[in-house]
Amino acid sequence: MAIAVLRFPGTNNEQDIIRVLKGIQGADPYLVPSRQGPTALQEADGVVIPGGFSYGDYLRAGAVASVGDIMEGVKELIDEGKPVLGICNGFQVLAESGHLPGALLTNESARFICKWVYLKVSEHTNRFTQGLENAIIRVPIAHAEGNYFCSNDILDKLVSENQIAFRYCDKEGNISDENNPNGSIMNIAGIVNEQQNVMGMMPHPERASRIAIGSRDGILILENFVRETVC
Amino acid sequence: MDLINEGKVKRVYADPESPKRVIIEFTDTITAGDGQKREEIEGKGLVTCDTSEFLLKYLQDKGVATHFIKRLEETRLLCRKVDIFPLEVVCRNFAAGSFCDRYGLKRGQLMSEPLIEFFLKDDSLHDPLLSADAIERLGIANPDEIAFMYSVTLSVNYYLRELLSQAGLRFVDFKLEFGKAEDGAILLADEISGDTIRVWDKDEDSLDKDIFRHDSGNVVEAYGRLLGRLKETNPDEIPVRTEFLTILVLPKDGIKNPPGEVTRKAMTRLGFEEVVEVRAGRIYRVKINRPISPDILNQLHEMNMKLLSNPIAEKTEVRLT
Known part of the structure; x- marks a missing residue:
């Protein structure tokens, strides 16, 4: 199915995503530079907003991209129930545009962090995590603003509505402060919206797509995403 | 029409058609010295009404939010209803009037920058000078509101000064009043005329209320000359102030x-x-x-x-x- 991979000025993970998606049966990824505007999304069955540094992270990471024209097209697809996945900077864009609750603040260390981490997948799976309930997966992170923050009210709702998809953990799946890389509330690494068709995650599943590069756990998430574009 | 308020030189009536609007009527009364000196001069209401209409409309065209809606018959203006802050906001380009007395300055001395002063509008206290802190502590306006009035006053000063300079006149100082509309918006209110501004022609000849204060001529005739000069200007030529x-x-x-x-x-x-x-x-x-x-x-x-x-x-x- 047709999967639009957005590229804002400063996005730099779009080729990685396209390469991995091409290897998944049924996926027909195509690049959409943001200047093409919402019409370029008319044929899309799903959207990936990849990582990078859209607009140089000026203002706040994801803020300028979140008010771009193209996001009107993304909103339409979201309203139609099509799956939208935001990875890293893509998560920041989705949070800034209000499609996902909360905000991604500067890491607690105030540093850019690039390393492999373990994630615990929620037992309550969603369209993106089917078949992965309670799984411990290994994927890399690379960000300076991945410190997930939200009000207590929103947090209560994320928990009660099963919107938390991934939490940082250790190899055994223990979730604690020691294995929280960036200071996120409740070790949150990824969430879905209420309708469960929009997911944002700071870790990079596309960088965990081959054993040769350290893990292929990420591809399971992307395969789910592709399958959902068919529905 | 129901009279809502009667000031020294104007009457404010309720607009029978809308509670959000008022009708302001300019009378022929002229006063000075906290109302101590007072006279009726025929034609004074008309010329101050004409001047206010002209200047408020001009400022509105330049983007200043004012209470002015439209001119009505005789000496009346239709305006948005506002709660007036009990403040007189004075802006000075040259030293004159009470400012000279207060600081012992020579009349006509140029300010390095326009100077803004706030006074309490209360004749019984002789309109005392107020600091920004005092305005806040007295509960008259909050710091955001004071900053807003300050900024708008500077804009008004620029646009009036440029217009008067086109007419070959020197803009000495002026007084503004502000009010809050029902939606909370702060609007430039009251009037702008020879009664509230000080304007000098060549040789520092006044075209304003100083003529009445000092009994130095026909004040209504001078107000008329001021309006005539204003009407000869071309407001479109005045550049936008950033x-x-x-x-x-x-x-x-x-x-x-x-x-x-x-x-x-x-x-x-x-x-x-x-x-x-x-x-x-x-x-x-x-x-x-x-x-x-x-x-x-x-x-x-x-x-x-x-x-x-x-x-x-x-x-x-x-x-x-």
């Missing part, structure tokens, strides 16, 4: 601020041990090509919410300078 706004964005209280925290540690490491906390945010300096108005502030608020700050984690503060 205004600056500063928007501060800071992390909300209670939210961790890692950039501030590492900055604090670095400052301590460099020997500044007294630093207890640093909160790091951003500053935007915005240049706009219109006077500050309630509409501009609303748009700015929207921009703050949508783009400049993330309301989940940040708070903002707008400074009108």
Whole structure:
């Protein structure tokens, strides 16, 4: 199915995503530079907003991209129930545009962090995590603003509505402060919206797509995403 | 028509058609010295009404938010209803009047920058000078409102000064009043005429109320000359004045601020041990090509919410300078 991979000025993970998606049966990824505007999304069955540094992270990471024209097209697809996945900077864009609750603040260390981490997948799976309930997966992170923050009210709702998809953990799946890389509330690494068709995650599943590069756990998430574009 | 309020030289009536509007009638009364000196001069209401209509309309065209809606018959203006702040906002380009007496200055001395002063509008107290703090402590206006009036007064000064200079006149000083409309918008209110501005022709000849104060001629005739000169100007030629706004964005209280925290540690490491906390945010300096108005502030608020700050984690503060 047709999967639009957005590229804002400063996005730099779009080729990685396209390469991995091409290897998944049924996926027909195509690049959409943001200047093409919402019409370029008319044929899309799903959207990936990849990582990078859209607009140089000026203002706040994801803020300028979140008010771009193209996001009107993304909103339409979201309203139609099509799956939208935001990875890293893509998560920041989705949070800034209000499609996902909360905000991604500067890491607690105030540093850019690039390393492999373990994630615990929620037992309550969603369209993106089917078949992965309670799984411990290994994927890399690379960000300076991945410190997930939200009000207590929103947090209560994320928990009660099963919107938390991934939490940082250790190899055994223990979730604690020691294995929280960036200071996120409740070790949150990824969430879905209420309708469960929009997911944002700071870790990079596309960088965990081959054993040769350290893990292929990420591809399971992307395969789910592709399958959902068919529905 | 129901009389709502009667001032020294104007009457305010309720507009039978809308509770959000009033009808302001200019009378022939002229007063000076906190109302001690008082006279009726035929034609004075008409010329001050004409002048106010002309100048308020001109300022509105330049983007200043005023209470003026339209001219009615005789000496009446239809205006938006506002709650007037009990303040006289005075702006001076040259020393004159009470300012010279207060500081012992020579009449006509040029200010390096326009000077804005606030006075309490109360004849029984002889309109005392107010500091910004006093305005706030007396509960008359809050700091944001004071800053707004200050900024608009500077814009008005610019646009009137340029217009008068086109007419070959020197703009000495003026008094403004502001009011709050039912929707909370602060509007330039009252009147602008020979009664409220000081204007000099060549040789420092007054075309304003100083003629009445000093019994030095026919004041209504002078007001008429002022209006005539204004009508010969070309307001379209007056260039737009740019205004600056500063928007501060800071992390909300209670939210961790890692950039501030590492900055604090670095400052301590460099020997500044007294630093207890640093909160790091951003500053935007915005240049706009219109006077500050309630509409501009609303748009700015929207921009703050949508783009400049993330309301989940940040708070903002707008400074009108």
